Amino acid sequence: MKNAEHQTKSDRTRAAIVAAAQEVFAAKGYEQATVRDIAARAAIDPAMVIRYFGSKDALFARVAVFDLKLPDLKAGDGNRIGETLVRHFLSVWETDANGGFAVLLRSAASNEFAAKKLRDVFAGQVLPALARVGGTARAAERAGLVSSQLLGLALCRYVLKLPPVVAMPRESIIGAVGKTIQRYVTGR
Amino acid sequence: MKNAEHQTKSDRTRAAIVAAAQEVFAAKGYEQATVRDIAARAAIDPAMVIRYFGSKDALFARVAVFDLKLPDLKAGDGNRIGETLVRHFLSVWETDANGGFAVLLRSAASNEFAAKKLRDVFAGQVLPALARVGGTARAAERAGLVSSQLLGLALCRYVLKLPPVVAMPRESIIGAVGKTIQRYVTGR
DNA sequence: GTCTATAATTCGATAGAC
DNA sequence: GTCTATCGAATTATAGAC
Structure with missing residues (x-):
C-alpha cells in the first residue's frame, strides 16, 4: 500500500542517500567525493547508491x-x-549549509556541469529579479557585479574560511556589503 | 660546463614541465589534472614528470x-x-592567465592545500598592504571585504565565465568595483 | 636522460546469491 | 531489497633496460 503519507523503506533509503550525498559533495566537491564515501555516510552498501x-x-x-x-x-x-539581498543570501546559506548552493559552489571551479548550473541560477533567478528594479538599463552588468560580490563573500566565508571574514558578525557584513549591493543595483 | 647563462637540457625539460603544469592545473584544477595530461602537454614521457x-x-x-x-x-x-587595486589585480591576472593565481583559484574550493595557500596570500600580502592605509582599525575586516570582492570578481570573470562579467569592458569594471574597494579600504 | 613495462591503488559500476 | 564479490578502467609511482 503506497500513498503520499506512508514512507516506504525505499523512500527512506533514497532520502538517506540524498542527504549523505549533499553533505559529502558540499564538503569535498564532486571529484573527491566517492560513491563509497556517500554510502558510508548513509550507512548502506555502495552498490545501493x-x-x-x-x-x-x-x-x-x-x-x-x-x-x-x-x-x-x-x-x-x-x-x-x-541590505535585504545580503541578509537573504546569508540566511539561505546558513539555514541549509549543505544544500544545493554549497554543493555547487564547492564544485563549480573544477567541474563544468556545476559551473553551468551556477550560471543558470544567475540567468534564471538573479538577473530577472534585479531587472525589475533599478531599471532595465545594463541590468545584466548590474546583476553580474552583484553576483561577483555575493559569490566572493560566500567563497571567503564558507569555503575558503578566510579568518576575518568568518569572524565578522552577520550584521556587520549586512551593513558593509549591503551598501555595495545597493550601489550596484540602483547605480547610486 | 654549467653556469647561470647556459641552460642545460635538464633545465629546459624542467621548465617545460613547469609551464605545462601551470596550464593544466589552471585549466582543470588539482584533482582532474593528471600527470599524463601534463606530460602530454610538455611532449615528454609521464615518468619524466x-x-x-x-x-x-x-x-x-x-x-x-x-x-x-x-x-x-x-x-x-x-x-x-x-581604482589602483582593481586595475592592478586585473593586470596581474591578464598578463599571467595561467600563473599561480589561476592555479590556486581553480583548486582552492576542493583542495585544502590550495585553500591554505590562498589564505597565506591574504595574510602575507593583502592584509599588510591594506593595514598601511586607512588606519589600522579593523584592518583585517577591511582586507577581508576587499578580498571577497576581488576573489568574487576573478571567480565570475575568469573561472565561472559569467557572460555579463566576461563581457564588461575592463574600464567599466575598474570604475564600478574600484568604488567598492575604495569604500572598504577607507571606510568612505 | 629517456622511455617501456608494470606494480599498487582506487575508483565507478555490474553480476548474482540470498 | 540488500549485500558479497569482483570487473575493468584509470590513476600515481617505481624498476630497470637502453
Whole structure:
C-alpha cells in the first residue's frame, strides 16, 4: 500500500542517500567525493547508491539544484534592497549549509556541469529579479557585479574560511556589503 | 660546463614541465589534472614528470605560488586606492592567465592545500598592504571585504565565465568595483 | 636522460546469491 | 531489497633496460 503519507523503506533509503550525498559533495566537491564515501555516510552498501540513482553523475545532478527564493525587491523599501539581498543570501546559506548552493559552489571551479548550473541560477533567478528594479538599463552588468560580490563573500566565508571574514558578525557584513549591493543595483 | 647563462637540457625539460603544469592545473584544477595530461602537454614521457619533481603533489606545490606584487598604496592618490587595486589585480591576472593565481583559484574550493595557500596570500600580502592605509582599525575586516570582492570578481570573470562579467569592458569594471574597494579600504 | 613495462591503488559500476 | 564479490578502467609511482 503506497500513498503520499506512508514512507516506504525505499523512500527512506533514497532520502538517506540524498542527504549523505549533499553533505559529502558540499564538503569535498564532486571529484573527491566517492560513491563509497556517500554510502558510508548513509550507512548502506555502495552498490545501493548506484542501484537507486544509476550513476555518480546522476546523483550529483539530483543534488546540485538550488532555488535562491528571492523575495520581491519591488515590494520593500527601495533604499534597502542591498541590505535585504545580503541578509537573504546569508540566511539561505546558513539555514541549509549543505544544500544545493554549497554543493555547487564547492564544485563549480573544477567541474563544468556545476559551473553551468551556477550560471543558470544567475540567468534564471538573479538577473530577472534585479531587472525589475533599478531599471532595465545594463541590468545584466548590474546583476553580474552583484553576483561577483555575493559569490566572493560566500567563497571567503564558507569555503575558503578566510579568518576575518568568518569572524565578522552577520550584521556587520549586512551593513558593509549591503551598501555595495545597493550601489550596484540602483547605480547610486 | 654549467653556469647561470647556459641552460642545460635538464633545465629546459624542467621548465617545460613547469609551464605545462601551470596550464593544466589552471585549466582543470588539482584533482582532474593528471600527470599524463601534463606530460602530454610538455611532449615528454609521464615518468619524466615524476623523475623531475618526485610526485604530483610536489609539482603542484612548485606551481601553486603567487606574488601579488602590490604597489605601495601610500605613495599614490589616496582617493584612487580602490581604482589602483582593481586595475592592478586585473593586470596581474591578464598578463599571467595561467600563473599561480589561476592555479590556486581553480583548486582552492576542493583542495585544502590550495585553500591554505590562498589564505597565506591574504595574510602575507593583502592584509599588510591594506593595514598601511586607512588606519589600522579593523584592518583585517577591511582586507577581508576587499578580498571577497576581488576573489568574487576573478571567480565570475575568469573561472565561472559569467557572460555579463566576461563581457564588461575592463574600464567599466575598474570604475564600478574600484568604488567598492575604495569604500572598504577607507571606510568612505 | 629517456622511455617501456608494470606494480599498487582506487575508483565507478555490474553480476548474482540470498 | 540488500549485500558479497569482483570487473575493468584509470590513476600515481617505481624498476630497470637502453
